[in-house]
Structures are given as C-alpha cells and as structure tokens.
Amino acid sequence: MDAEFVAQSGAQTALKNQGIYSGMLGALLIASAFLPAGQVKVLAQLGLALFVLIVGIFGGLTATKKFFLVQALPAAITIALGLLAY
Numbered sequence: 001m002d003a004e005f006v007a008q009s010g011a012q013t014a015l016k017n018q019g020i021y022s023g024m025l026g027a028l029l030i031a032s033a034f035l036p037a038g039q040v041k042v043l044a045q046l047g048l049a050l051f052v053l054i055v056g057i058f059g060g061l062t063a064t065k066k067f068f069l070v071q072a073l074p075a076a077i078t079i080a081l082g083l084l085a086y
Contacts (some may be wrong), residue, residue: 025052042086049078 005011029048035041056072 021055042082046079046082046086049075049082053079 001011006015025048029045032041032044032048035044053072053075056067056070056075059067060072
C-alpha cells in the first residue's frame with residue numbers, strides 16, 4: 001500500500017480493524033492450545049479455523065483473490081486435517 005492511501009482516515013480505520021481481528025484471533029488460537037485435550041479443544045480450534053475460512057472466502061470475493069490462497073486455503077487444510085485426526 002502506498003503512504004497516501006494509508007494516510008486516509010477510512011484506510012486507518014480498516015487497518016486498525018484488521019489489526020484487532022488478527023490479534024484477537026491469534027490470542028484465541030494460543031489460548032485454545034491450553035484447553036485440556038479432548039473434544040472441547042478440538043471443536044474450539046476447528047471453530048476458529050472455520051471462522052478464518054469464512055473470512056478468507058469473503059475477502060477473496062470482496063477484496064482480492066489473494067485471500068483465497070493466503071487465508072482460506074490454509075484454513076481449509078487445517079479443518080480437513082483436524083477432521084481426519086478427530
């Protein structure tokens with residue numbers, strides 16, 4: 001992104017929103033690692049991965065196709081592997 005775009009008020013808000021989203025998602029994923037092993041842990045982690053998948057698909061449809069590759073695909077692989085292990 002160029003500096004002129006980032007300086008815009010709307011871009012600032014969007015970037016802050018993205019930062020909060022990423023930070024909270026990361027915190028929840030880390031917190032889920034400390035849940036006791038079992039069904040609750042697996043379901044919590046799969047739920048978070050499903051959230052990432054949905055947001056990645058939405059981003060791919062509305063922002064840039066790159067979201068399909070960098071966000072939706074890893075989430076889909078995580079869900080598939082999680083279901084196989086479950």
